[in-house]
Amino acid sequence: xxxxxxxxxxxxxxxxxxxxxxxxxxxxxxxxxxxxxxxxxxxxxxxxxxxxxxxxxxxxxxxxxxxxxxxxxxxxxxxxxxxxxxxxxxxxxxxxxxxxxxxxxxxxxxxxxxxxxxxxxxxxxxxxxxxxxxxxxxxxxxxxxxxxxxxxxxxxxxxxxxxxxxxxxxxxxxxxxxxxxxxxxxxxxxxxxxxxxxxxxxxxxxxxxxxxxxxxxxxxxxxxxxxxxxxxxxxxxxxxxxxxxxxxx
Amino acid sequence: xxxxxxxxxxxxxxxxxxxxxxxxxxxxxxxxxxxxxxxxxxxxxxxxxxxxxxxxxxxxxxxxxxxxxxxxxxxxxxxxxxxxxxxxxxxxxxxxxxxxxxxxxxxxxxxxxxxxxxxxxxxxxxxxxxxxxxxxxxxxxxxxxxxxxxxxxxxxxxxxxxxxxxxxxxxxxxxxxxxxxxxxxxxxxxxxxxxxxxxxxxxxxxxxxxxxxxxxxxxxxxxxxxxxxxxxxxxxxxxxxxxxxxxxxxxxx
Numbered sequence: 433x434x435x436x437x438x439x440x441x442x443x444x445x446x447x448x449x450x451x452x453x454x455x456x457x458x459x460x461x462x463x464x465x466x467x468x469x470x471x472x473x474x475x476x477x478x479x480x481x482x483x484x485x486x487x488x489x490x491x492x493x494x495x496x497x498x499x500x501x502x503x504x505x506x507x508x509x510x511x512x513x514x515x516x517x518x519x520x521x522x523x524x525x526x527x528x529x530x531x532x533x534x535x536x537x538x539x540x541x542x543x544x545x546x547x548x549x550x551x552x553x554x555x556x557x558x559x560x561x562x563x564x565x566x567x568x569x570x571x572x573x574x575x576x577x578x579x580x581x582x583x584x585x586x587x588x589x590x591x592x593x594x595x596x597x598x599x600x601x602x603x604x605x606x607x608x609x610x611x612x613x614x615x616x617x618x619x620x621x622x623x624x625x626x627x628x629x630x631x632x633x634x635x636x637x638x639x640x641x642x643x644x645x646x647x648x649x650x651x652x653x654x655x656x657x658x659x660x661x662x663x664x665x666x667x668x669x670x671x672x673x674x675x676x677x678x679x680x681x
Numbered sequence: 682x683x684x685x686x687x688x689x690x691x692x693x694x695x696x697x698x699x700x701x702x703x704x705x706x707x708x709x710x711x712x713x714x715x716x717x718x719x720x721x722x723x724x725x726x727x728x729x730x731x732x733x734x735x736x737x738x739x740x741x742x743x744x745x746x747x748x749x750x751x752x753x754x755x756x757x758x759x760x761x762x763x764x765x766x767x768x769x770x771x772x773x774x775x776x777x778x779x780x781x782x783x784x785x786x787x788x789x790x791x792x793x794x795x796x797x798x799x800x801x802x803x804x805x806x807x808x809x810x811x812x813x814x815x816x817x818x819x820x821x822x823x824x825x826x827x828x829x830x831x832x833x834x835x836x837x838x839x840x841x842x843x844x845x846x847x848x849x850x851x852x853x854x855x856x857x858x859x860x861x862x863x864x865x866x867x868x869x870x871x872x873x874x875x876x877x878x879x880x881x882x883x884x885x886x887x888x889x890x891x892x893x894x895x896x897x898x899x900x901x902x903x904x905x906x907x908x909x910x911x912x913x914x915x916x917x918x919x920x921x922x923x924x925x926x927x928x929x930x931x932x933x934x
Binding site: 629 | 687689699700701714715716717718746747748785786
């Protein structure tokens with residue numbers, strides 16, 4: 433305990449076993465999902481997850497740009513994850529960096545394993561993820577938003593892709609880390625689940641865990657993904673169950 | 682039951698692959714998508730915009746996953762190789778018909794046929810292709826109601842694009858009606874709803890003497906379709922394919 437550099441380490445776990453924001457170890461932050469938020473995209477979604485705010489837009493299937501990426505037997509999936517300069521406390525240098533390139537790649541590859549790309553040969557499905565406000569877990573929030581946007585765009589896929597990060601905080605395995613827990617915790621393990629098959633299509637880890645802890649973390653994450661999956665389906669139902677609108681002179 | 686469109690089978694079970702409505706028609710189970718790009722069908726009449734001009738053909742954006750080539754022989758014009766740009770340029774809007782689809786997803790279209798040709802003036806409004814049947818109505822009743830009440834001219838493309846010509850006021854009202862139809866497509870009594878909107882917004886003398894619709898049409902859109910003759914060298918660029926501003930405000934309701 434005490435000081436790490438100049439920064440004060442916050443108390444991440446109270447004696448009662450509650451976390452910095454009062455959550456239990458296996459509790460998610462509140463999630464709000466809104467589908468169809470952008471007019472010009474073929475599909476779009478906005479996700480508020482704790483203090484994360486992420487917008488996703490999907491275009492396509494459409495003509496491939498640049499042309500040389502075109503595949504004769506299937507659609508290519510191009511994913512771009514970007515974090516706004518104002519998304520974090522200290523201004524982030526705008527544009528591509530190693531972190532966003534990596535996240536774009538892993539998210540794009542996660543979707544390649546669920547989208548039926550063979551149905552649209554020689555086309556491109558373009559996914560844009562914009563993080564407007566970040567508080568740890570933006571790749572998971574981005575993945576959930578992109579998954580909803582793909583569904584909204586009518587793109588055929590095996591299933592929606594719920595995602596969540598599990599971490600190790602003050603020696604305990606905890607679901608859905610927030611910023612302080614991510615910064616001062618011991619490990620972070622984001623994952624994305626295909627609920628239909630139980631397969632994980634994204635799994636990364638930073639920090640250290642024992643084998644037993646990893647097994648516990650995976651179980652906790654899969655359970656968290658299933659909770660998120662229900663919210664995702666609910667958000668899609670809400671999108672198409674609105675009452676009559678407009679028409680008043 | 683067998684897996685139909687919008688579904689897939691794995692481990693002996695059938696799952697939906699798209700967001701949509703369940704349809705069970707033995708022996709097929711399928712899911713009818715609620716959203717998505719326009720998927721072309723042969724004989725569909727669609728509205729497209731020229732995105733590229735080549736020596737012997739034009740590429741059209743018809744809202745499908747891929748651009749559709751319109752070959753110079755598929756037009757009513759006498760086009761010489763290399764002269765394609767004299768007839769249609771990038772940004773021009775046309776009404777064409779889907780002729781054939783090949784397994785690689787290539788879409789063949791033609792401009793030979795009744796009601797097909799180049800569009801002049803007016804505005805193109807985009808709505809979801811899934812909503813087009815409601816815009817047309819039973820035997821075209823809805824679109825006829827709209828034409829009668831606004832004096833506007835309208836061409837409905839199966840790809841979710843509706844060309845509207847006439848006075849700016851008529852175009853504005855038709856755009857609003859299309860927005861209402863798109864938002865309420867799943868509800869019954871849509872024709873009555875649209876009719877009451879149109880009656881309630883019938884232009885009065887408030888904005889000065891109202892010209893008969895025919896004269897409006899003359900001023901703003903000389904002709905809906907260019908006659909299949911030699912076009913002018915200085916063809917005026919048609920209205921761009923961007924959405925009419927009135928129809929593009931999702932937060933309006």
